[in-house]
Every structure is written in structure tokens, then in C-alpha cells.
Amino acid sequence: MTVLLNIDAVTKRFGAVMAVDRLSLDIYENEFFALLGASGSGKTTLLRMLAGFEMPEEGAIRLDGADVARVPPNKRPVNLMFQSYALFPHMTVEGNIAYGLEMERLGRGEIAARVGEIMEKTQLSALAKRKPDQLSGGQKQRVALARALVKRPRLLLLDEPLGALDKKLRAAMQLELKRLQHEVGITFIVVTHDQEEALVMADRIAILKDGRLVQVGSPHEVYEAPASRYAADFIGVTNFVEDGGRVLAIRPERIALFPEAADRKVEGRVVARAYHGLDLMLHVATAMSAQPLIVRVTAAGADRRPVAEGDMVTIGWNDADVRIFTD
Amino acid sequence: MVRLGRAALLLAVLGFLYVPIGVLVALSFNESGLATVWTGFSVRWYGALLANADILAAALNTLVVGLISTLVATVLGTALALGIEARARKGRAVEALIFAPMIIPDIVLAIALLSFFSILKVPMGLHTIILAHVVFNLAFVSAVVRARLKTFDWSVTEASGDLGADGFTTFRRVTLPLILPAVIAGALLAFTLSVDEFIIAFFTAGAGRSSTTLPMQIFAMIRFGVTPEINALAALVMAVSVTAVTLAQRLNRGVIAP
Amino acid sequence: MLSQSLRARLLMAPALLWLTAFMVVPCLLILALGFFRRGIYGGVDYTFTFENFRLLADPLYLGIFLHSARVAGTATLIAVVVGYAAAYAIAGAPRRWQGMLLFLAVLPFWSNYLIRTYAWIVLLNREGLITQGLRMLGYEGEPPSMLYTEGAVIVGLVYNYLPFVILACYAPLSRLNPELAEASRDLGAGAFTTFRRVVLPQTLAGVAAGAVFVFVLSIGNFITPALLGGGKFQMVGNLVYAQFLTANDWPFGAALSMVLIAIMMVLLMAQAWGTAKGMGERNG
Ligand SMILES: Nc1ncnc2c1ncn2[C@@H]1O[C@H](COP(=O)(O)OP(=O)(O)O)[C@@H](O)[C@H]1O
Numbered sequence A: 001m002t003v004l005l006n007i008d009a010v011t012k013r014f015g016a017v018m019a020v021d022r023l024s025l026d027i028y029e030n031e032f033f034a035l036l037g038a039s040g041s042g043k044t045t046l047l048r049m050l051a052g053f054e055m056p057e058e059g060a061i062r063l064d065g066a067d068v069a070r071v072p073p074n075k076r077p078v079n080l081m082f083q084s085y086a087l088f089p090h091m092t093v094e095g096n097i098a099y100g101l102e103m104e105r106l107g108r109g110e111i112a113a114r115v116g117e118i119m120e121k122t123q124l125s126a127l128a129k130r131k132p133d134q135l136s137g138g139q140k141q142r143v144a145l146a147r148a149l150v151k152r153p154r155l156l157l158l159d160e161p162l163g164a165l166d167k168k169l170r171a172a173m174q175l176e177l178k179r180l181q182h183e184v185g186i187t188f189i190v191v192t193h194d195q196e197e198a199l200v201m202a203d204r205i206a207i208l209k210d211g212r213l214v215q216v217g218s219p220h221e222v223y224e225a226p227a228s229r230y231a232a233d234f235i236g237v238t239n240f241v242e243d244g245g246r247v248l249a250i251r252p253e254r255i256a257l258f259p260e261a262a263d264r265k266v267e268g269r270v271v272a273r274a275y276h277g278l279d280l281m282l283h284v285a286t287a288m289s290a291q292p293l294i295v296r297v298t299a300a301g302a303d304r305r306p307v308a309e310g311d312m313v314t315i316g317w318n319d320a321d322v323r324i325f326t327d
Numbered sequence B: 001m002v003r004l005g006r007a008a009l010l011l012a013v014l015g016f017l018y019v020p021i022g023v024l025v026a027l028s029f030n031e032s033g034l035a036t037v038w039t040g041f042s043v044r045w046y047g048a049l050l051a052n053a054d055i056l057a058a059a060l061n062t063l064v065v066g067l068i069s070t071l072v073a074t075v076l077g078t079a080l081a082l083g084i085e086a087r088a089r090k091g092r093a094v095e096a097l098i099f100a101p102m103i104i105p106d107i108v109l110a111i112a113l114l115s116f117f118s119i120l121k122v123p124m125g126l127h128t129i130i131l132a133h134v135v136f137n138l139a140f141v142s143a144v145v146r147a148r149l150k151t152f153d154w155s156v157t158e159a160s161g162d163l164g165a166d167g168f169t170t171f172r173r174v175t176l177p178l179i180l181p182a183v184i185a186g187a188l189l190a191f192t193l194s195v196d197e198f199i200i201a202f203f204t205a206g207a208g209r210s211s212t213t214l215p216m217q218i219f220a221m222i223r224f225g226v227t228p229e230i231n232a233l234a235a236l237v238m239a240v241s242v243t244a245v246t247l248a249q250r251l252n253r254g255v256i257a258p
Numbered sequence C: 001m002l003s004q005s006l007r008a009r010l011l012m013a014p015a016l017l018w019l020t021a022f023m024v025v026p027c028l029l030i031l032a033l034g035f036f037r038r039g040i041y042g043g044v045d046y047t048f049t050f051e052n053f054r055l056l057a058d059p060l061y062l063g064i065f066l067h068s069a070r071v072a073g074t075a076t077l078i079a080v081v082v083g084y085a086a087a088y089a090i091a092g093a094p095r096r097w098q099g100m101l102l103f104l105a106v107l108p109f110w111s112n113y114l115i116r117t118y119a120w121i122v123l124l125n126r127e128g129l130i131t132q133g134l135r136m137l138g139y140e141g142e143p144p145s146m147l148y149t150e151g152a153v154i155v156g157l158v159y160n161y162l163p164f165v166i167l168a169c170y171a172p173l174s175r176l177n178p179e180l181a182e183a184s185r186d187l188g189a190g191a192f193t194t195f196r197r198v199v200l201p202q203t204l205a206g207v208a209a210g211a212v213f214v215f216v217l218s219i220g221n222f223i224t225p226a227l228l229g230g231g232k233f234q235m236v237g238n239l240v241y242a243q244f245l246t247a248n249d250w251p252f253g254a255a256l257s258m259v260l261i262a263i264m265m266v267l268l269m270a271q272a273w274g275t276a277k278g279m280g281e282r283n284g
């Protein structure tokens, strides 16, 4: 795997706010990379530095080995898909997509061919003559994507690309984005605050907090082996149990209800049930922790042995499924 | 009941505003030229205007002053608006400086400029009127353009840069087309202001008759009383203002009324 | 690449320089001029003096000041009452009409001031339309003298500035949350009490600012008194005009115009102070 982008101890402040704090990260060729973090963690700022809209105060940004930190946005082989899409309201869909190629002074024929091709790929051909205000949210999103992709950048940055879409459309577009990325063979860095989205789409995930990296790894790694209590809490649902100076973390799906064999067993009372369709979350108050433990029971399991609020239950888990943090 | 009262009040106020102007326009088409008797519809008084060399010369002067001062003010005012809105911090001194031309009584600016030009021994004429008119015209243009920029989504200019455009190309292909309705509306208002402006022109025109503008000509004529030519001239000048202002409002809703 | 801030400054520079050269400097100049002596042949004698300001207190000029303040005050009062009522009526009209109505009300303000004033000469002169109308109704006596009266000047001022007042009053009225008035009615207040206790206090600031401008523009006017007052009624504006174009006493004219600016500043500050105080009372 070759390194495409090397972010080397980059720092950016806004007044007293450390938006990005000595952050270092390598992104590989053809990777689908997700930057995940709560609102205000510095995701947009990092992306804007990669695109050239903000200049880092310290550190280097190397693209194919050359430092581009001071190269203006219009001279970088990097494109950004804006959080607000930033479509040109006075141009048609076609005009928006062709704009970037016109800036490269390509011939008319080539521009038309490439615009046609990308509109085909993103299912926009029928909308070519429309203006942005005649498009739905999902269509606008595709135009913004096509406009950036058609430039065939070395690196495509996407700032919350699906943030403005409703839940169903998002799920479909997550797979669609992944398919497109495969097809065009361009490296993607996607910013999101939605952990599920990151897990579904990305080859690798970086978790950001206060402008610093918390953890970088594959979706499986960050979910199953969170590096810190913050990471465990941020991705998925985790039960935390104070144990002396340590904190035990265990996922709800790793706790069994009425286990036959388990390393640890506890008695508790069901204080709440939350039904999610596919599964049922039981909140079980035990003597182990102040917070009730959350236990995930599949719909099938719940049907086999129904439990009601107020019932006393036995729950248990294996030591191998527990992560221990000392922070 | 309340609604009826409101309608009646509005009708009365609009009547008060429009009847005097309407009467003037109607009289300009009266064959006899008198207010006393209506002898039939005629455009002869408009014809008489065309034969009046003084009026034609004044109209030409007004056109020159209006066009040049509007052009200069539109460029300067638009650049000013773009500069102010691009800055994160707004300077209070700058705000005051831009607001001042709109609130200083015309007579004060007029005598200030007269004193200024005389003390500097600048010969006065159409060019000094133009210099003066740019002052309030640019304030109006920048106000109109700034109002547009307040709702401007700057991310589109960043997107343009991201797609490979330099600063000038971004301005030409993205920023300007998007603010153009406001720029033109501002220019139309500036032109109207300049064409109608009397006091400052009167003080900064210098002594010669060669720099008489239309409002100065009208002022001179009015002092001799009511004549059918003034009625026709007034109706024409009104028509120019009303057209320009209506156009401005259509291009950029909210520029003079919501 | 130019930095963002430098580019912004470069864009602003030409306009700001223009305003400085052709507004700030000339205004500072007349500020200075007010403290010099009138030259023997009408020019300026550059010796420092307070004479011009002492002259302002002269009964002759003081009389003109008070008289034009009364005329301007009357015109402002009428314009504000009528304008507020009209703006209130517009703000109460169906939403889709409001823009059109306000546009119609404001449009005359954007047309030639001289012509709008002239229109009243057409109506008010001895053989004008009003006299004709009276004759038609059977009136046989001498034509009433309406032109060249103080009344004519006041009507002219009201006519010219009414659109501006309507606009100034409409802005705060349209921003008013209609639910506030409804809440007041819901709490048991009548229509008039609601207007007096809820609507008026929240819109007064805008109205007052509008009134200040109308008053200053009126007191500094010289066109309307000259055309509709026939030169018999002097306003401060006419005095300034005369100092520069007939009496050739520029320093005194400069002092007079400074008085105009001072009146405007004082009234605007009083308005701002009154607004701030009103706010405090309402909050406290
Ligand atoms: N232009 C700016 N000026 C001042 N502060 C900013 C600016 N942009 C971002 N910030 C601050 O930097 C921090 C990171 O912001 P951002 O990168 O937008 O986070 P995210 O995209 O993860 O929500 C926040 O505290 C934000 O308030």
C-alpha cells in the first residue's frame, strides 16, 4: 500500500480554540477513509486544510510526497464536496459539472464526453438542464458529488456528504458512495458524525476529539477493540462498570440473558425495556454499577423467554468480551 | 368595520400622494395648456419641449451626469460592499462613513462642496457635479449590494476555487452573476437619484449656463409660474424615475419595499 | 495570492477615499469656516472668531429659527400621525398585498422633489384646480389665497416626506410578532389598550428615528419655502442658501449649517437615549 497523503503534526487555532492539534495521519492510495467525531471536534477544519481553504499554522501536508500546505485550492489535485453542496444556483446541473473541466481548459468535446459519462454514473442524465433549486436533496447531493468526481482528483474530500438526507436515502447512498468509489478508483476521505455510517462505508476510521486523534483502525478494530473509554462510548453502545481503579467495558450484545455457562453471572431487576423491532434492549439494575446494564436480546430470544419490567433476571458474560480501561 | 376603516384610510393616503401628480400628468395632455378648461387630448406640449434648446441642453447635461456618476458609483459601491462583507470584523468608522451621505442634509453637503471647490480653486461645471453625485450614489449602491450579500452563500465561491478557478474567474463566473440583480437595481436607483438631484448640482455647477441640469432648469422655470411646458417636462421626468425605480424593485425585490 | 484581509481593504479603498475627499474633507472645511470672519468683498478673512455663533443668537435669526422649528415641527407631527396610521393599515393588510401597497406609498419619494412641490403650485394657485373646483360648486367670490402661505409650506413638506415616514413606521410594525397582540387580547386587554401598551411601545423607536429625519430635512429645506411660501417664509435652509448665493457671507452660512447638523445629532442622540431608557423600563 502506498501512502497518498501524509498529514504531519498539523495544527490550526481559531483564537483560543485549538481546532486541530498536532494531528498526524497517513491515508493510503484508493482508500475509503472516514473521519468520525462529535460536532466541533475539528473535522471540517482538517478537511478545509486538505482542500487549501485554511492554512495550517504548523506541520506539513504531503500529497504524493510534496508539501501542498501552501498551495492554493485551485492548484491542488484535491476536491471538496461541501457540507452545504455549494452548487452554483445560476447554472444548470450540466453547467455545474462542466465548470471544473472548463477551468482545466479542456476541449468542448472532451468536456461533453466526461460530463455525460459522470452524469450516467450518478444517474443525473435526465436532470441535465435543471437548475439546483429544481432538485431534491438527494439529487443535489449527487450533483455535488459528480461535480467533484468529474475532475478525477487524486483525493476527494466529502464533508458530511449524506448529512442532509433522510434516514432511508442515507442508507442507500452509503452503499452507492462505496460502489462509486470502487468504480472511479479515487481516494475518499469522508467526514461524518454518524458512527454507523462510518462503520458501513469506510475501509478505515479515525476518531477525532478536540482536534486530536483518539484511534485509527478498521471498522472491526475500532468497534471490537476501542482504544479508550471515549472511543468505546462514541462507537456503538457500551456498558461501563467501575471496578477498583479500572473501568470494564462490555457491549450489550455480549451480555447473555439467563446464560447457561458464563465467566461472570449477576442477578438484576429489569427496570426498562426498549423495543427496536429487530431487537430488544433490557435495562437491568444490578449491584455492580450505579447505571443499569443494557442487555441486547434478539427478537427471537425475547419470544422464547418473555421478560417484563420488574422481573428478576440473571445475566452473564465471558471475560474475553470485556475491555479494560485504566483512564 | 375595522377593515373598512383601514381600506378607506389607505385610499385617502394614496389619493393624497397620487392625485397631485395625476393632475399634473393629465394637464400635460390638455390641448389648451390651461388648468381652467379641458379642450381635448394633445401631445403638442411634448412637441414644444423638443423645440426648446435650453431644455434639450439641460436634459443632455443631466444624462451625462447621471450616466457617468452612476457608472463610477456602481463600480466603487459594489467593490466597497464586497470588501466590507468579506471582512470578518466590521469597522464602526467605515459604517458611519457610508451612512453619512444618506443622512447629511443635501444643503449641508452642497455648501461644503461649494466651499471646498472654491477654496481649492477648482473650476466648477458638470465634472464637479459628477464628483459630488458619486458621493451619495455610491452609498446607495453599496447599501443595496450589501443587503444582497447578507444572504449570499460564500461557499459557492470556495467551491469555484476548489474546482480550479482563480479569484478573477470566480468573480466573473460566480459572484457577479449572483449579485448582478442587486448591482443593477442599485445602479437604477443611483441613476434616479442623480437625475432628480437639484440642490447639490445647483451649488456645484459653477456660474456658466452650460452646466445647467434638468432640475436646475425646472427650478428656474417653476419660479415663473405654471406653464404647459413644465407640465409636460415634469410628466416625462416622473416617467423616467417611476420606470427606473419599478424596474429596480422587480429585479431585486425589497430594494425599496418588501 | 493576496491575503483575504488585504484584498478586502483594496476593494474598499477607492470608495472610502472618494467619500473622504468629497464628503469628510469638505464637511471639516465648513466646520472650520464657521470660525472665520467674512471678507470685505465677500470672501473669507482667515482670522479666528466666535462672531458667527454670537450672531445666531441675534433676535432676527433666533426668530427665524423658532419659526422654522414650529413649521417643521407641525409638518413632522402631521406626517408622523398620518404615516403611522397608513403604515399600520398596510401592516394589517393581507400579506400578499403589503409589498405592493408599501411600494405604491414609497414610490413618490423616489421621484423629483421639485416636481412634487410644483404639483401643489398647480393645485393651490389662484386659478388652480382647487379654485376651479370651488367655482364649479357655485363659489363666486375672490379666489381663496392658499399658495404662498405657511399652510402651503406645511402641506408641501408633509406631502414630500410622508412616504419616508410610512416606510420608517412600517419596518418595526412588520417585524412585530402578531402573537404578542393576540396574547394581549387573550389576557383581557381591549383593542385600544393592546395598541397603546403592546404595539406602540415596540414600534416607537423606528417612528422616532423617522421623525428626526423629517424634522431636520424640513428645517433645513429651502425649496418648499421658496416655491410654496413664495419667499415670505424663511427656514434655516433659506438662510444658508442666502449666505452662500446672495449675501455672500460664507462663514455665517457655514455656522448655520453646523447648527443643522448639531440639531440632527442632538435629536438622534435623544432618540437613541430614549429608546435605550424605554427598553430598560420595560425590562426592569
Ligand atoms: N472560522 C472559524 N473561526 C473561529 N472558530 C472556528 C472557525 N471554524 C471552526 N472553528 C472552531 O473550531 C472548532 C472545530 O470546528 P469544525 O472543524 O467545524 O468542527 P466539526 O466539523 O468537527 O464540527 C470548533 O470549536 C469551531 O467552533
Ligand SMILES: [Mg+2]
Binding pocket: A043, A044, A083
Ligand atoms: Mg463540520
